Amino acid sequence: MPRQTRRTFLGGLAAAGGAVTLGSVGSLAQTDVADMSITRLSADKIEGVDLAAIADELTRKSIASLGGMQRFVKKGDEVWLKPNIGWNRAPELAANTNPDVVATLVGLCLEAGAKRVRVGDNPCHSARQTYRRSGIAKAVEAAGGEVVYLDEKRFKEYKLNGDRLDAWPLYKEIVDSDVLINVPVLKHHGLSKVSMAMKNLMGVISGQRSAWHQDLDLCLCDITNFLKPHLNVLDAVRALTANGPQGGNPSDVITPCVVAAGVDIVALDAFGAELMGHDPTTIKSVARGHAAGLGEIDYRKLTLKEMSI
Numbered sequence: 523m524p525r526q527t528r529r530t531f532l533g534g535l536a537a538a539g540g541a542v543t544l545g546s547v548g549s550l551a552q553t554d555v556a557d558m559s560i561t562r563l564s565a566d567k568i569e570g571v572d573l574a575a576i577a578d579e580l581t582r583k584s585i586a587s588l589g590g591m592q593r594f595v596k597k598g599d600e601v602w603l604k605p606n607i608g609w610n611r612a613p614e615l616a617a618n619t620n621p622d623v624v625a626t627l628v629g630l631c632l633e634a635g636a637k638r639v640r641v642g643d644n645p646c647h648s649a650r651q652t653y654r655r656s657g658i659a660k661a662v663e664a665a666g667g668e669v670v671y672l673d674e675k676r677f678k679e680y681k682l683n684g685d686r687l688d689a690w691p692l693y694k695e696i697v698d699s700d701v702l703i704n705v706p707v708l709k710h711h712g713l714s715k716v717s718m719a720m721k722n723l724m725g726v727i728s729g730q731r732s733a734w735h736q737d738l739d740l741c742l743c744d745i746t747n748f749l750k751p752h753l754n755v756l757d758a759v760r761a762l763t764a765n766g767p768q769g770g771n772p773s774d775v776i777t778p779c780v781v782a783a784g785v786d787i788v789a790l791d792a793f794g795a796e797l798m799g800h801d802p803t804t805i806k807s808v809a810r811g812h813a814a815g816l817g818e819i820d821y822r823k824l825t826l827k828e829m830s831i
Contacts, residue, residue: 556827558784559587560793564830568779577622577759579831580781584755585630587827588783594753595701597635602699603627603667604751606707606722607643607658609768610651616760617769619707621657623757623781627703628667636701642670643725644693646768670695677728684744685814686737691728697749704751704787708758708794710766710774714738717767718794719754719787720746720807739806743814746787754790756782758797788817789824 561584563576585591595601605619613621624641631639641662645652649671653659659669677691696702706722713735714721720742724731726749734741758780762769769775778797784790788811792802802808802819812819 555589555593555825556587556784557825558782558786558789558793558821558827559584560780560782560826560828561587562781562828562830563779568777571777571779573620573759573777573779574622576779577620577757577781578626580759580779581623581626581755581783582630583829583831584781584783585627587829588753588785591627591630591634594703595631595634595636598637599631599635599700600698601631601636601639601701601703602696603631603639603641603662603703603705604696604722604725605641605643605658605705605757606717606725607649607652607656608645608647608725610647610655611768611770612655613657614760614772614775615769616707616709616762616775617767618652618656618658619705620757620759621661623755623759624658624705625661625665625667627705627755628662628665631701631703632666639667640670640695640699641667642672642693642696644672644728645725674728680748682744682748684740684747686740687744690745692726692749693728696726701753702749702751704754706754706756707760707762708756708797709762709769710764710798712766714807715800715805716791716795716798718791719751719756720791720811723749723751739810742807743810743816746811746816747814751787752785754784754787756780756790756794758782758794761797763798784821784824786817786821786824788812788819789821791817792819793821 611617711717
């Protein structure tokens with residue numbers, strides 16, 4: 523992928539979102555409910571912004587556009603938030619999901635009546651290191667959530683009956699949760715071009731994950747079809763534009779200040795692909811997901827709300 527600057531990225535952002543413009547957040551009526559929302563900070567306000575504060579606001583507005591967290595979480599529900607916590611990287615390097623986005627979602631779930639909100643991932647680096655350095659463990663605990671280090675003994679083999687995967691070990695507590703909220707960060711990936719919502723579900727599995735790389739798009743479709751997350755929230759407060767998935771070079775990170783959310787995982791990934799400068803039909807997991815009936819590749823066909831703040 524060609525190296526992107528803030529200017530070229532924001533140009534792509536405008537093109538990706540040009541079909542729908544609603545203006546300020548305050549103009550959105552509470553009864554005006556969408557199935558996908560895109561909330562961004564106006565380009566002229568990005569420089570010098572407090573990213574922690576804006577991440578919270580972008581997340582809240584995106585969820586409100588969908589009808590609020592109460593649309594997904596009911597009183598007494600056991601909720602699992604699945605961010606990307608895969609890498610021993612600080613938040614500024616955008617290899618993991620923004621901790622402020624995760625903390626806001628924890629708070630919204632508890633406000634909606636969740637009995638418990640657990641947060642966990644099966645990282646590539648040491649979990650103790652990734653949870654701490656990503657900032658997610660501290661943010662989750664401060665918000666009232668429960669940080670879970672996945673125990674290898676609690677993975678269970680499930681029949682996926684997929685086109686590529688017949689069965690695979692998944693984390694039982696994630697599968698058994700009442701509500702699964704998938705919270706990926708938008709970033710470059712050396713194999714899949716982009717890592718987004720479907721790719722983030724690999725953090726639910728155990729076993730020989732490298733075997734998936736031989737037919738990654740089909741494997742992602744199989745796990746998506748089995749898990750069917752209730753809600754997907756795409757963190758593009760920061761975005762890693764090169765050297766993904768773990769990055770490490772600050773010059774590869776930009777701050778588009780966008781949070782998008784929706785019930786259609788393929789549509790959300792299609793939008794994310796456009797933000798990263800790709801035609802969604804060239805991202806194999808997105809194209810195959812659409813062909814398999816997992817979602818709509820043309821996200822503009824959905825009930826869509828787009829806002830600038």
